Amino acid sequence: MIAQGLDKLTYQTGFGNHFSSEAIPGTLPVGQNSPQECAFGLYAEQLSGSAFTAPRKDNLRTWLYRRHPSVGHGPFEAVPRPDLRPPDDTNSEVTPDQLRWRPDEASGSGLDFVQGLRPMCGSGSPLQKSGYQIYTYAFTEAMEDFCFCNADGDFLLVVQQGPLLIVTELGLLHVAPCEVCVLPRGMRFAVGSTDGALARGYVLEVFEGHFTLPDLGLIGANGLANPRDFEVPVAHPCSERQQHQGHRLIQKLGGRLFAAQQQWSPFDVVAWHGNYVPYKYDLRKFCPMNTVRVDHADPSIFTVLTCPSAVPGTAVADLVVFPPRWSVAENTFRPPYFHRNVMNEYMGLICGAYEAKATFKPGGSSLHVCMSPHGPDLTSYNAATAIDTRAPQRLPSSTMAFMFEVNHTPRVMRSALQSPHLDQEYRQCWQGFPVAKAFGGKATSDAKAIDQPAENGTGALPGGQAQKEEVKAETISSTG
Numbered sequence: 480m481i482a483q484g485l486d487k488l489t490y491q492t493g494f495g496n497h498f499s500s501e502a503i504p505g506t507l508p509v510g511q512n513s514p515q516e517c518a519f520g521l522y523a524e525q526l527s528g529s530a531f532t533a534p535r536k537d538n539l540r541t542w543l544y545r546r547h548p549s550v551g552h553g554p555f556e557a558v559p560r561p562d563l564r565p566p567d568d569t570n571s572e573v574t575p576d577q578l579r580w581r582p583d584e585a586s587g588s589g590l591d592f593v594q595g596l597r598p599m600c601g602s603g604s605p606l607q608k609s610g611y612q613i614y615t616y617a618f619t620e621a622m623e624d625f626c627f628c629n630a631d632g633d634f635l636l637v638v639q640q641g642p643l644l645i646v647t648e649l650g651l652l653h654v655a656p657c658e659v660c661v662l663p664r665g666m667r668f669a670v671g672s673t674d675g676a677l678a679r680g681y682v683l684e685v686f687e688g689h690f691t692l693p694d695l696g697l698i699g700a701n702g703l704a705n706p707r708d709f710e711v712p713v714a715h716p717c718s719e720r721q722q723h724q725g726h727r728l729i730q731k732l733g734g735r736l737f738a739a740q741q742q743w744s745p746f747d748v749v750a751w752h753g754n755y756v757p758y759k760y761d762l763r764k765f766c767p768m769n770t771v772r773v774d775h776a777d778p779s780i781f782t783v784l785t786c787p788s789a790v791p792g793t794a795v796a797d798l799v800v801f802p803p804r805w806s807v808a809e810n811t812f813r814p815p816y817f818h819r820n821v822m823n824e825y826m827g828l829i830c831g832a833y834e835a836k837a838t839f840k841p842g843g844s845s846l847h848v849c850m851s852p853h854g855p856d857l858t859s860y861n862a863a864t865a866i867d868t869r870a871p872q873r874l875p876s877s878t879m880a881f882m883f884e885v886n887h888t889p890r891v892m893r894s895a896l897q898s899p900h901l902d903q904e905y906r907q908c909w910q911g912f913p914v915a916k917a918f919g920g921k922a923t924s925d926a927k928a929i930d931q932p933a934e935n936g937t938g939a940l941p942g943g944q945a946q947k948e949e950v951k952a953e954t955i956s957s958t959g
């Protein structure tokens with residue numbers, strides 16, 4: 480399936496367009512979608528991504544013209560894959576702990592994309608069409624003789640290592656590290672790496688809605704992820720030889736996998752038109768807007784794609800990128816601030832370093848859930864308070880971090896909590912901050928004492944509140 484030179488594939492460009500493509504001239508019907516008989520005897524089939532009656536601006540569907548109707552497969556049989564079940568009381572936990580996972584350098588060998596999916600956390604229900612699930616993936620093997628169809632939601636893939644070749648019903652996508660792609664609910668696809676080497680990345684699956692571009696408001700008509708930089712495949716029916724190979728269809732529904740056999744390729748689409756499409760985007764094309772005088776802007780300024788919920792301004796999930804850029808704010812603590820967020824933040828690092836965490840490694844992940852405090856680690860804090868902010872700083876071109884910002888508070892899969900890659904030392908990165916200078920300037924806490932549950936069960940720190948209040952009063956009067 481995978482061959483050289485595929486990074487030079489042809490694409491159509493734009494976001495949300497009504498695209499059309501035919502591999503054989505004359506196969507797309509003119510003036511109608513479903514002629515009594517299609518050209519070449521092809522079968523017309525509609526794939527819907529929204530309710531038929533969704534408002535026009537949200538209405539998504541594509542017409543496919545194919546050699547066989549999709550329905551001619553054999554019966555579905557359950558495939559055991561309990562780890563893909565949506566998160567519930569039996570397989571996952573709720574925890575306010577700040578979590579981080581080191582990159583997994585070992586897994587993935589001998590696995591394909593589906594076998595190499597590792598659920599990390601999630602919330603909601605695919606059957607209720609609400610919420611999301613987040614995974615990492617690692618694999619070496621192409622999906623040679625089977626395709627995947629996700630009836631539970633859209634997959635957004637963030638490629639961290641190893642370019643992917645993704646065969647879809649609408650054509651081919653080559654997706655390299657620092658690129659992302661969206662594979663819409665119900666569309667059949669097969670993923671391979673282009674060189675057989677380890678491919679690794681992250682997946683955000685949304686059980687409701689679809690990704691769209693954020694509004695630009697006062698920014699104006701241009702900036703952030705520009706629509707013309709999104710790339711959509713052209714029709715690419717499989718070869719005559721592949722056409723007749725037996726194909727297995729693996730379908731995910733309600734977090735369960737089902738397999739059915741069919742005697743022809745699912746990638747037999749000769750022509751198509753519509754606006755329900757897979758697409759890819761290169762994060763290096765992101766055009767960031769940022770503060771040019773004081774203060775650190777909220778990360779929403781770096782939203783690439785958003786999957787809106789019914790609540791205005793609150794997304795089911797956002798893809799946010801922290802791209803290479805200039806940092807110029809004056810008299811400002813430039814990296815991300817200390818904060819507690821009502822939304823939940825799953826972060827990954829594609830390459831380089833993240834400005835708020837000196838020890839975050841490419842391929843790693845972190846999770847800070849609703850209201851769990853986090854922010855710059857001690858090393859980043861010290862560096863950022865020491866610089867001269869009259870000079871601009873360049874965050875290097877080799878850096879690319881991202882965040883899945885999600886509304887529903889996630890449950891963390893037990894397998895992720897028990898993973899050997901879970902960084903048990905993560906919280907140490909915030910230990911050793913001295914008490915504010917005017918209050919003594921000494922480190923407040925013994926990190927070990929903090930990391931053990933308080934003996935009195937109240938979480939009180941050694942020293943006691945009353946004693947600390949005294950110090951505070953004293954220092955303020957002596958400096959005032």
Ligand SMILES: O=C(O)Cc1cc(O)ccc1O
Nearest residue numbers: 777778815816824835853854
């Ligand atoms: O926690 C993080 O590192 C992500 C983040 C970045 C930022 O610039 C501001 C807020 C925020 O949550």
Ligand SMILES: [Fe+2]
Nearest residue numbers: 820824847853
């Ligand atoms: Fe954050």
